Amino acid sequence: MNNLIFVGPPGSGKGTQANFLKKHDYRHISTGDLLREEVKSGTPLGEEINSIISKGDLVSDEIVGKLLRSNLDLDNHVYIFDGYPRNKNQARILKEIIGDKPFKVIVFDADLPKIMERICNRRLAPKSGEIYNLVSRPPKRDGFCDVSGEELIHREDDKIEIVENRFKVYGDTKSEIINFYGPSMTAYVDADKEPSVVYEELVKNIN
Ligand code: AP5
Ligand code: MG
DSSP, X not given: OOEEEEEOOTTSSHHHHHHHHXXXXXXXXXXXXXXXXXXXXXXXXXXXXXXXXTTTOOOOHHHHHHHHHTTOOTTTOXXXXXXXXXXHHHHHHHHHHXXXXXXXXXXXXXXXXXXXXXXXXXXXXXXXXXXXXXXXXXXXXXXXXXXXXXXXXXXXXXXXXXXXXXXXXXXXXXXXXXXXHOGGGEEEEXXXXXXXXXXXXXXXXXX
């Protein structure tokens, strides 16, 4: 079973598809989620991270690398790396971490104006990890998670002007990540399709 590396713009559905794939025994590791956890803890490091995330910029490779390493157990689990790497240096770090374990890179191709709308309508349940959308996947009870009952949140970095910067940051580094791995390690999915169609395409490409 391959470890999976999800590369894609904000809102392209990386977290949504990772949640679908969990039934196949993958562990989902999202560096965005790990960073938000650190922010919640209110430590000086959390405050430093918050000042970067809230602008939509990338947190330093050193901080993210440390958080990632301390949350992995690659000898016993197969992972979906969601949102890591975000540049060539992080790709090098991940190469060292993964070693000779098998992996595949999945690139989520999406039309940015469409996904801007998705992001604005996204609501999250941080504890259960469920991802909702007011248009395409509304919760049964307005404002609350179907699974855990917790209150849903709207991410602070999901404001239009910050998302625009997140798109730019992704556009600036996408090619260096894709070039690092090369075509033989990489599959593309059309992330503009319905979630279930994206999932089918994904499952065909993960082995
Ligand atoms: P992160 O949390 O990783 O954000 P992101 O990469 O911008 O991606 P998103 O989580 O916004 O989108 P997604 O692709 O997961 O989409 P989702 O499934 O939720 O990172 C946040 C920040 O942390 C970064 O900006 C940076 O500051 C920092 N950071 C993180 N990793 C870092 C790293 N490695 N190095 C440095 N800094 C780092 O779906 C979105 C919405 O669309 C949902 O409402 C969903 O229901 C809906 N949806 C999903 N799929 C579909 C579909 N096919 N059709 C219709 N709607 C859909
Ligand atoms: Mg996500």
